[in-house]
Amino acid sequence: MSDTVVSATYSDQAARLVARIDQDRWGSVRPSFYETARVISAAPWLPGESRRIAYLLQEQAPDGSWGEGPAPYRLLPTLSGVEAALAVLRRGATSAETARRLATAVDRGLAALRALPPAGPWPDTAAAEILVPSLVAKIHERTALIARDGIPDLGGWRPGPGPALPRGYDQAVPAYVAKRYTAAGSLPVKLHHTFEGVAGYIPRALIPDGQDLLGSSPAATAARAAAASPAPSAGAVAALEPVAQRYGGLFPEAAPILVFERLWVAAALARAHLPAATLPTLRKWAADIHDPRGVRGAPGLMTDADDTAMAVLVGSRVGLPYTPEPLDQFHNGSHYDCYIGEDTGSVTANAHALQALGSHLRRHPEAQHTYGPRTEKLRDWLIGQQRPEGPWPDKWHASPYYATQRCVAALTQYGGDHASSAVETAAAWTLDTQRDDGSWGVWGGTVEETAYAAQILLSTATATATATRQPRHDRALDHALDRAETYLDAAAGPGHHPALWHDKTLYAPQAMIDAEVLAVREMLRTRPGVDGRRTTPTDADR
Numbered sequence: 001m002s003d004t005v006v007s008a009t010y011s012d013q014a015a016r017l018v019a020r021i022d023q024d025r026w027g028s029v030r031p032s033f034y035e036t037a038r039v040i041s042a043a044p045w046l047p048g049e050s051r052r053i054a055y056l057l058q059e060q061a062p063d064g065s066w067g068e069g070p071a072p073y074r075l076l077p078t079l080s081g082v083e084a085a086l087a088v089l090r091r092g093a094t095s096a097e098t099a100r101r102l103a104t105a106v107d108r109g110l111a112a113l114r115a116l117p118p119a120g121p122w123p124d125t126a127a128a129e130i131l132v133p134s135l136v137a138k139i140h141e142r143t144a145l146i147a148r149d150g151i152p153d154l155g156g157w158r159p160g161p162g163p164a165l166p167r168g169y170d171q172a173v174p175a176y177v178a179k180r181y182t183a184a185g186s187l188p189v190k191l192h193h194t195f196e197g198v199a200g201y202i203p204r205a206l207i208p209d210g211q212d213l214l215g216s217s218p219a220a221t222a223a224r225a226a227a228a229s230p231a232p233s234a235g236a237v238a239a240l241e242p243v244a245q246r247y248g249g250l251f252p253e254a255a256p257i258l259v260f261e262r263l264w265v266a267a268a269l270a271r272a273h274l275p276a277a278t279l280p281t282l283r284k285w286a287a288d289i290h291d292p293r294g295v296r297g298a299p300g301l302m303t304d305a306d307d308t309a310m311a312v313l314v315g316s317r318v319g320l321p322y323t324p325e326p327l328d329q330f331h332n333g334s335h336y337d338c339y340i341g342e343d344t345g346s347v348t349a350n351a352h353a354l355q356a357l358g359s360h361l362r363r364h365p366e367a368q369h370t371y372g373p374r375t376e377k378l379r380d381w382l383i384g385q386q387r388p389e390g391p392w393p394d395k396w397h398a399s400p401y402y403a404t405q406r407c408v409a410a411l412t413q414y415g416g417d418h419a420s421s422a423v424e425t426a427a428a429w430t431l432d433t434q435r436d437d438g439s440w441g442v443w444g445g446t447v448e449e450t451a452y453a454a455q456i457l458l459s460t461a462t463a464t465a466t467a468t469r470q471p472r473h474d475r476a477l478d479h480a481l482d483r484a485e486t487y488l489d490a491a492a493g494p495g496h497h498p499a500l501w502h503d504k505t506l507y508a509p510q511a512m513i514d515a516e517v518l519a520v521r522e523m524l525r526t527r528p529g530v531d532g533r534r535t536t537p538t539d540a541d542r
Contacts, residue, residue: 010522011275017518018278021265021511022285026243027257028511031250033059033066034077034504037084038196038219039240039251044091045232046222046240051249053088056081057101063115064108068499068506069398070443072120074112075166076128077505079135082109086142086159089151096153103151106159113163122168124344124395126504130197134174136165138200178202189215189302190341193254194504196223204228211235216298218243218251219504253503259289260297261511263310268515270317271409271455272522279318286315294326304339305330306349306396312356316363324360324371327353331374335381347385348394351406354378358414379415382407383422390429398500399442404430405452405459412459427460431480438483439491446498447491448513451520454484458523478529485524492517 021028033055040052060066060081067077085102088094094102122128140162147158165171178201181187187206191198192215195208207228214220218240225236243255262285266274274282289295294303295311308326315322330336336353338346357375361367386392386407387400394403408426411419430440430453439445440453457477497513499506 010272010518010525011277013518014269014275014515015277017265017511017514018269018281021261022281025258026246026255027252027261027509029252029257029507029509030499031055031247032253032503032505032507034080035217035219035251035253037066037077037080039222040084041080041087042196042219042222042226043236043240044088044093046237046244048244048249053094053098053102055250056084057105060105060108061112064110064112066109071116072122073125073398073506075116075122076125076131076135078109078112078116079132079139079163082106082113082163083135083138083142085109086139086146089154090142090146092152099151099153103154103157103159110160110163116166118164119167122166123398123502125502125506127191127194127197128504129169130174130177131194131504132169133165133171134197134200136163136169137171137174139163174198175201178206182206188341189300190339191215192300193217193220195220199223199227202227210300211239213239213243213255213300215300216254216256217300218255219253253505253507254298254301257298257509259295259307261509263289263307263314264509264512265515266314266317267310268512268519270314272519272526274317282314282318283320286311286318286320290315290320290322292326294329302339303329304349305336306338306346306352309336309349309352309356313352313359316356316359321360321363324353324356327356334377336378344395346394346396347382347392348396348403348406350378350382351403351410354382354410354414358410375414379411379418382411383415383419386422386425390425390427392426396502398502398506399449399452401430401440401442401449401452401456402500405455408456408459412462423460427457427477430456431476434480434483438480438485438487440484442500443498445487446500447488447517448497448500448508450484450487450491451513451516454481454488454520454524457481457484458520458527461527481524481527485521488517488521488524492521 036052037056039046040049040056065074065078066081067074085106089099089102143159143162151157174197178198182203187202187208192208195214196219207224208214214224221236221239225233243251266282266285269278290311295307296303297307305327312322312324312327327336335345335350338349354375357371357378361371361375391400392403392407393400397403404426408423411423434440434453435445437445439450441449457480461477497508497510499508501507501509
């Protein structure tokens, strides 16, 4: 497609975004409070601790909790903050004033934990069933030691009682997991990213070897170093210092995130149009990332179906039509496991797989005998995961708008008539949940979720227009899209995106969100019939 059909504003912004990402060897994401507190606790020998302690004190919310999102999401960050503050106090290496502030933070953090709803419901974040009980046990251990020995600079201060283990968690899980893999003789790679949860329960022989970041996680890397030896580890310092330099002395939960960031950015921009200036860089990304053995989201992680499917899909969008054969290892008979040994499936990974398979079959119809039946089973599995009211949930994101957009995009393209009812139900749910200001959001309107919701409606309109050979004139849908466009035009730009993505805690991949918003604004601007309804100029028109 010629670049002239796209506004210069969109093309220039897309080119600048791609160039910025290409220059960043780590990825655009905010530091994680949980992760940084784990490094404070396990790695006092790492340069920059005073910066991290200041961050711990600064980030505590007025209610005493730490973290982002609603109260249940603050459980793990608050446990991490309390335990880290206790660890620093126990070491006794700070000034008296800092010690007093840390003690106050501990008291407020423990009060915040007591105020949490006792039964959640708790979010399905990475290895929470291990990390939460492990931290509760550590807090009880540290409070007992301080109650016995005291803190010299704090007189008679003693921390309050340690937190009760929230309902839904089992205190025995970390030890059980460690015992299970001790008997097996090795720790699986899937536990490397959250190694800090089992580090205190496994024998030294099971500590993973290596000098790089363990499972792409600074917390896991610091825990590995602490479990191996109380002395500073030159290898751990060498692995952690560059990350700290990139993120101002602090740490994200995964580093680097280049594979995820680049694939998702390229796919987002492709939904609108890939400007010619971006193609050489995007092709280089796709070629560098593709691996016939499967793609992993970051160094030290397992290969997974989500990144593998996106690598195949992005390759097809930039003229590198890779075969979907690397996905075969993840197929379980009806759909794709995200990774070998997965506990809960992901609809977004499978939506990406459906797009990768469907795109391949359109280019290679001779592969129908191999991938045709698999595509049909995958379509049916996705439809079966839809909630009765219309959305799809997913474990990688707090908002159903992300998963619903992914499923609707895949099913409108490759689901055929079998998927029409599911798509229409999703569109009706999306229309019904738009907020008064034109936005969408699970906890409040956000530009990210509004971008997904607008794409759901645009996909539905495009599918209907293709089927009927004429543009769809649905007043409710057009009105919703007009309001979404107005909201996005007013709200778009550099800023703080709320954290909605699931890792160990919530995070926000800035560049990926920017790409989604940029692309959908262009899709809204160029949708059929918009010129006759627009009453105010957009940025692209000015």
